[in-house]
Structure formats: structure tokens, C-alpha cells
Amino acid sequence: xxxxxxxxxxxxxxxxxxxxxxxxxxxxxxxxxxxxxxxxxxxxxxxxxxxxxxxxxxxxxxxxxxxxxxxxxxxxxxxxxxxxxxxxxxxxxxxxxxxxxxxxxxxxxxxxxxxxxxxxxxxxxxxxxxxxxxxxxxxxxxxxxxxxxxxxxxxxxxxxxxxxxxxxxxxxxxxxxxxxxxxxxxxxxxxxxxxxxxxxxxxxxxxxxxxxxxxxxxxxxxxxxxxxxxxxxxxxxxxxxxxxxxxxxxxxxxxxxxxxxxxxxxxxxxxxxxxxxxxxxxxxxxxxxxxxxxxxxxxxxxxxxxxxxxxx
Amino acid sequence: xxxxxxxxxxxxxxxxxxxxxxxxxxxxxxxxxxxxxxxxxxxxxxxxxxxxxxxxxxxxxxxxxxxxxxxxxxxxxxxxxxxxxxxxxxxxxxxxxxxxxxxxxxxxxxxxxxxxxxxxxxxxxxxxxxxxxxxxxxxxxxxxxxxxxxxxxxxxxxxxxxxxxxxxxxxxxxxxxxxxxxxxxxxxxxxxxxxxxxxxxxxxxxxxxxxxxxxxxxxxxxxxxxxxxxxxxxxxxxxxxxxxxxxxxxxxxxxxxxxxxxxxxxxxxxxxxxxxxxxxxxxxxxxxx
Numbered sequence: 220x221x222x223x224x225x226x227x228x229x230x231x232x233x234x235x236x237x238x239x240x241x242x243x244x245x246x247x248x249x250x251x252x253x254x255x256x257x258x259x260x261x262x263x264x265x266x267x268x269x270x271x272x273x274x275x276x277x278x279x280x281x282x283x284x285x286x287x288x289x290x291x292x293x294x295x296x297x298x299x300x301x302x303x304x305x306x307x308x309x310x311x312x313x314x315x316x317x318x319x320x321x322x323x324x325x326x327x328x329x330x331x332x333x334x335x336x337x338x339x340x341x342x343x344x345x346x347x348x349x350x351x352x353x354x355x356x357x358x359x360x361x362x363x364x365x366x367x368x369x370x371x372x373x374x375x376x377x378x379x380x381x382x383x384x385x386x387x388x389x390x391x392x393x394x395x396x397x398x399x400x401x402x403x404x405x406x407x408x409x410x411x412x413x414x415x416x417x418x419x420x421x422x423x424x425x426x427x428x429x430x431x432x433x434x435x436x437x438x439x440x441x442x443x444x445x446x447x448x449x450x451x452x453x454x455x456x457x458x459x460x461x462x463x464x465x466x467x468x469x470x471x472x473x474x475x476x477x478x479x480x481x482x483x484x485x486x487x488x489x490x491x492x493x494x495x496x497x498x499x500x501x502x503x504x505x506x507x508x509x510x511x512x513x514x515x516x517x518x519x520x521x522x523x524x525x526x527x528x529x530x531x
Numbered sequence: 532x533x534x535x536x537x538x539x540x541x542x543x544x545x546x547x548x549x550x551x552x553x554x555x556x557x558x559x560x561x562x563x564x565x566x567x568x569x570x571x572x573x574x575x576x577x578x579x580x581x582x583x584x585x586x587x588x589x590x591x592x593x594x595x596x597x598x599x600x601x602x603x604x605x606x607x608x609x610x611x612x613x614x615x616x617x618x619x620x621x622x623x624x625x626x627x628x629x630x631x632x633x634x635x636x637x638x639x640x641x642x643x644x645x646x647x648x649x650x651x652x653x654x655x656x657x658x659x660x661x662x663x664x665x666x667x668x669x670x671x672x673x674x675x676x677x678x679x680x681x682x683x684x685x686x687x688x689x690x691x692x693x694x695x696x697x698x699x700x701x702x703x704x705x706x707x708x709x710x711x712x713x714x715x716x717x718x719x720x721x722x723x724x725x726x727x728x729x730x731x732x733x734x735x736x737x738x739x740x741x742x743x744x745x746x747x748x749x750x751x752x753x754x755x756x757x758x759x760x761x762x763x764x765x766x767x768x769x770x771x772x773x774x775x776x777x778x779x780x781x782x783x784x785x786x787x788x789x790x791x792x793x794x795x796x797x798x799x800x801x802x803x804x805x806x807x808x809x810x811x812x813x814x815x816x817x818x819x820x
Contacts (some may be wrong), residue, residue, distance in 0.1 A: 484722075485703075485722070485723075486684065486702065486703040486704075486721055486722055487703075489664075489665060489683065489684065491664070491683070504624065504626075504645055504646070504664060505624035505643055505644075505645050505662065505664050506623065506624035506625065506626070506645050507624075508624070509623040509624040509643070513621075513623060515642055515643070515661060516643075517662070517680060517681070518643070518662050518680075518681065519681050519700065520681065520682075520683050520684060520701075520702035520703075520721070522702070522703065522721045522722065522740060523703055523721060523722040523740060523741070
């Protein structure tokens with residue numbers, strides 16, 4: 220079933236981490252397997268990048284002996300590659316042993332550096348960007364938020380997801396949001412099923428894009444990244460997806476300063492929308508919007524083939 | 532059935548109870564189940580265990596801090612105590628509020644609800660002073676539901692009776708599979724409204740999305756605004772004098788009567804070329820489509 224939510228403040232920053240946590244916790248019943256956040260700060264120096272990586276899955280820990288050594292080895296490898304590419308590590312935190320947050324200063328080809336880091340299949344960059352922080356792990360919203368210290372995150376906008384695994388496994392690599400590798404600051408959450416996934420995936424792979432999971436939602440991130448890299452606007456990409464992607468879906472895309480939504484031709488997956496002058500909030504269910512706006516408000520359901528984009 | 536007490540009814544099997552209430556069921560060997568009513572039987576409109584409530588006896592429930600189950604259980608307790616008007620405060624988008632109420636009651640919800648609001652009801656008058664999520668009034672048998680703001684998709688799915696009214700706009704697939712009753716939408720409706728409807732009337736004062744009335748078997752759809760496209764086997768029909776009178780009466784009753792009257796409404800019915808009950812061979816069907 221899955222739950223998705225998004226929020227965008229126009230021209231101001233707020234406690235987006237706390238707001239997204241409240242919204243996603245209200246959607247827990249739509250998907251208790253994993254929770255993910257893509258939240259956006261106002262950004263700092265354009266050469267400073269926040270990189271979130273994971274170097275292991277829960278199943279690796281369960282495998283037993285050698286876990287700590289394996290994690291340490293993979294982290295050391297990432298450090299070496301950053302150094303090779305001339306990236307200066309400004310800070311390095313490990314909220315969890317296998318999930319790290321780097322702030323690096325890099326004046327070069329971030330895509331080549333990201334591809335190098337991901338040559339090891341056990342290491343995945345969850346996100347890289349000037350503003351984006353992507354956090355996802357198993358458990359409900361409050362569990363993930365408190366483990367990663369997310370409930371005080373100040374920013375302009377964010378999207379999030381509570382996952383009920385249907386098409387692929389319960390693990391971090393199948394959890395949303397997806398970062399549009401290797402394009403900075405773009406993330407996607409999705410509720411639905413994509414029925415021409417393999418066809419589209421092969422098409423994207425022929426064009427040189429990489430897939431880390433077998434989750435159909437990852438396709439939307441890759442597809443969006445491909446379109447934006449080819450000069451399309453976010454709105455054009457969302458509109459084209461309704462023509463080219465088959466299945467039932469409602470998905471949200473966030474970029475460094477925009478948030479967009481698209482709904483398939485059958486309007487089979489829900490989304491409730493609240494719009495005011497300075498705040499736009501959307502979620503699979505009204506109950507999530509009420510978690511941050513308890514007062515009486517007017518909300519609407521976007522229709523079939525509806526595409527919207529908002530500016531932060 | 533006269534003389535059968537509530538206690539006796541409670542101890543019966545479902546089949547015995549149906550017969551005692553005047554319904555004869557006959558299991559056919561074919562596809563369908565026949566349900567017949569005995570015209571000689573005494574009319575009994577309320578369920579045997581329906582509480583005797585007084586509409587002038589009013590109380591409130593604060594939904595904050597309560598689960599949906601607790602709120603719905605509390606409604607039943609209050610009805611058993613004779614309360615006929617119950618107000619739910621602070622619903623805050625909770626799902627399934629007011630479901631399965633099978634007797635007379637004035638239920639007022641002061642705010643917005645989530646999915647399945649007042650689903651499976653048979654008799655109460657429900658007024659929701661906010662918005663509703665998906666599947667409001669699904670499978671309702673009788674009574675009224677009035678929603679002051681917008682509604683989500685599958686508004687009034689499979690309703691069999693009663694009046695379901697939304698003063699704002701609704702999502703997609705409104706009145707999907709409806710088998711009776713009336714659905715009135717003050718604003719617009721989304722795609723595939725009236726999909727596979729079998730009986731009843733769907734009234735949309737604003738615009739309708741694509742594939743309106745797709746695969747409908749029977750029933751009527753009235754649209755006051757633009758229709759994006761008609762679905763398979765949905766055709767336009769002439770608005771009769773009876774239709775005008777009925778529309779005027781219903782829309783006036785709910786305060787949704789347009790200033791310019793009802794003459795501009797378009798009536799959509801089933802073309803009946805797609806019925807499964809015909810003798811057409813699949814190849815012949817293709818010729819029609």
C-alpha cells in the first residue's frame with residue numbers, strides 16, 4: 220500500500236524534519252516496513268556536498284561474525300576514494316555504524332566520484348547534494364528520526380515514505396526515497412506499481428544508468444534524472460511520465476528548490492493536497508496533514524493525469 | 532413474523548432469521564441467488580435490536596486521544612442510552628468514523644474524516660462539516676450523508692440506497708458499482724464516475740472527468756457541466772419532464788439548486804450493448820464495440 224508525504228515552505232525555513240516525522244508517523248499503518256526522508260536545507264557553499272551512504276544491510280549484521288570488520292573496511296575504502304578524487308572531508312558522522320554522513324568539499328566531477336564509490340556493491344550512496352539529506356532505514360518514522368537525529372532538521376521542503384514491501388525485499392536498498400543517482404539534490408517517493416518496469420529499466424540501462432535494487436520505484440528516480448539531465452523541466456518530466464510509464468502510481472519528486480507531483484491516468488493511488496500562501500502539504504491520507512495542521516482546513520484530491528510543481 | 536420476539540430472533544440462524552423477517556431465500560443451482568419478499572408479511576423497517584433513540588437527546592464525543600474503534604463503540608453505547616443526536620468533535624482525519632450504524636440517529640461530525648466515513652450504514656442521517664477521504668458512504672443501504680467540503684475518490688462506492696451528498700468536489704470513480712440510491716455532487720467529479728453502476732442516480736452539478744459511466748448496466752447520470760468523455764457503452768439520453776422534477780426536488784432539498792434551473796443537465800444512461808445477459812457471441816460483440 221505504502222504512504223507518501225511531502226511538504227514545502229515558500230520563502231522560509233522551518234522544522235521540516237519534525238513535520239515530516241509527524242506526517243509519516245500518522246501514515247505508519249500504510250507501511251510499517253521502512254521509513255525514509257528526503258529533506259532539504261537552505262544550502263551553504265555550492266562546493267560543499269552532503270553525502271549519505273550505507274555500507275551494510277541488516278541481513279549482513281545477522282550473518283554474524285566479521286560484520287564490524289567489514290563495515291570498517293568499507294568505510295576506509297570510501298575515505299580513500301574521496302581522497303583520490305581530491306575531496307576534502309569537512310565532517311564525518313556515523314549516526315549508525317553502517318550509515319554515515321559526510322560533508323565534503325569537492326570541486327570536480329561528483330558523478331565520477333559517486334560511481335567510483337559504488338563500484339563495491341555493498342556500498343550505496345543514499346544521496347549526494349548541496350541541500351539534500353536522504354535518510355532511510357527499517358522501522359517507523361519516530362524510530363528512524365530519533366536514530367538519525369532528524370526531528371530538529373531545519374529546511375525548506377521534504378518528501379517521505381512509509382513502505383509496505385510488495386514488489387521487493389524489506390531492506391534499506393528497497394526503501395524510499397530514491398536519490399536520482401548521480402544527479403545532485405533530486406529525490407523521489409512513490410506509491411503504486413509500475414507494470415512496464417523491466418521494459419523501462421532495460422531502456423534506462425542501455426542508456427547507461429545504474430539500478431541498485433529491484434524496486435520498481437527506483438525506476439522513477441532514474442527516469443526523472445535522465446529527463447532532467449537532458450534539459451527537461453521537472454514539470455515536463457512529470458507530464459511525460461504519465462505517457463511513458465504504465466501502471467498505477469502517484470509519486471513526488473523533490474529538487475533543490477522545487478517539489479512536484481504526478482498522478483497516473485487511472486488516479487488509482489491516493490493523494491490529499493493542502494495549499495496555502497506559504498505552505499503546501501500533501502499526503503496519501505488526510506490524517507497525515509492533520510498531524511501538522513490540526514485546525515480546520517480545506518483539502519482536495521488531485522485528479523487523474525494531474526501534474527503540479529511548487530517552488531520553495 | 533408477527534409475534535417473534537427479539538430474543539427469539541437472536542437465537543436463530545441467519546437463514547431462519549431471514550425467513551422470520553419475511554425474506555425467503557432460495558439457493559439456485561445456477562449463477563444467482565434469489566431473494567424474494569413475502570407481500571403478506573408484516574412490514575418491519577427497523578432491525579429487531581435497534582435502540583430506541585430520542586433525537587432531542589444530544590451529546591458529544593471528543594475524538595482526540597481515542598482510536599476509531601473506541602469512538603465507534605462509544606457511539607453504540609450512547610445510542611443504547613437513548614441519545615439520538617451525537618456530535619463528534621476533533622475527528623482530525625480519522626478513518627472509518629460512524630460505520631455500520633443500522634438504525635435512526637443524527638450523527639454530526641465537526642471536521643474532516645479519513646477513509647470509509649459512515650460506510651455500511653442503514654438509516655442514520657450523517658452531517659460531516661468538513662472533508663471526507665476515500666470511500667465515504669460505501670455500501671450504504673439507507674439514510675443520508677451530507678458532506679460540506681470536498682470528498683476523495685470512490686465516493687459512494689456500491690451504495691444501495693439513501694442520499695449521499697457532497698457540496699464540494701469529489702475524486703475519481705464516484706458511484707462506482709452503485710446499485711441504488713442517489714449521489715449528488717455540488718462541484719466536479721473525476722474519471723470513471725459511475726463505472727459499472729447498476730441502478731440509482733448520480734448527479735454532478737459541475738464537470739465530469741473522462742470515461743463517465745463506463746460499462747454501466749443501468750441507472751442514470753446527470754451532469755450540469757462539461758463531460759470530458761463518455762465511457763464504453765454510456766450514451767446520452769433525453770432529459771424527461773420526470774427527470775427535471777426529480778432533479779429540482781432533490782437539488783432544492785440539499786440547497787444545491789443552480790440559479791439557471793436544471794434544463795442544462797445532460798443525462799447519461801447505459802447503451803446496453805455490453806450486457807453479459809445477451810446472446811451475442813464474442814465476435815458479434817466486437818462488431819458493436
